[in-house]
Amino acid sequence: MSDSPEERLRALRFLRRVQARDLARTDRWIAVWEQRAAEWVRRQAKPAVPDWALQFGVGGRAARPAMVHTSQCWVPGAAMEGISRDQAIEALTRGGVPPCVMCRPERELGLLD
Known part of the structure; x- marks a missing residue:
């Protein structure tokens, strides 16, 4: 070649x-x-941790909301869902959902003086 x-x-x-x-x-x-x-x-x-949480009663999310919490509050075994600041205010003021007596979200939201 x-x-x-x-x-x-x-x-x-x-x-x-x-x-x-x-x-x-x-x-x-x-x-x-x-x-x-x-x-x-x-x-x-990791997903962002919401500043507020809505706890549901027995029956999970199908039940009526039981309490509003700050994101630092922890309730063992509770069905909870993250919510926005506006949703937390709405639930506390117009929705008739009580605030948690431990974390007191209404204070952090400025609803109490």
Whole structure:
């Protein structure tokens, strides 16, 4: 086999096609793993803790709300749901939901002087 310039160019072009295909495959792998890494980070992120919570009575969320709490108050076994400041004020003032006697959310909300 002679080592003519045409044969050398053919071999180099073939090598370039192989390397381009390998590079494209590597780029696809990188894209897949970047997506997996982003999903992993999203799963690891803890959800924001709401400032207020609504406790429900027996029957869970189907029951009437039992109490409004601050986010630091903890009631073992209680069905609780995070709510916004406006929702907490609404529940205490118009909703007839009593405040927790331990954490006193009405004080933190500025409803009492």
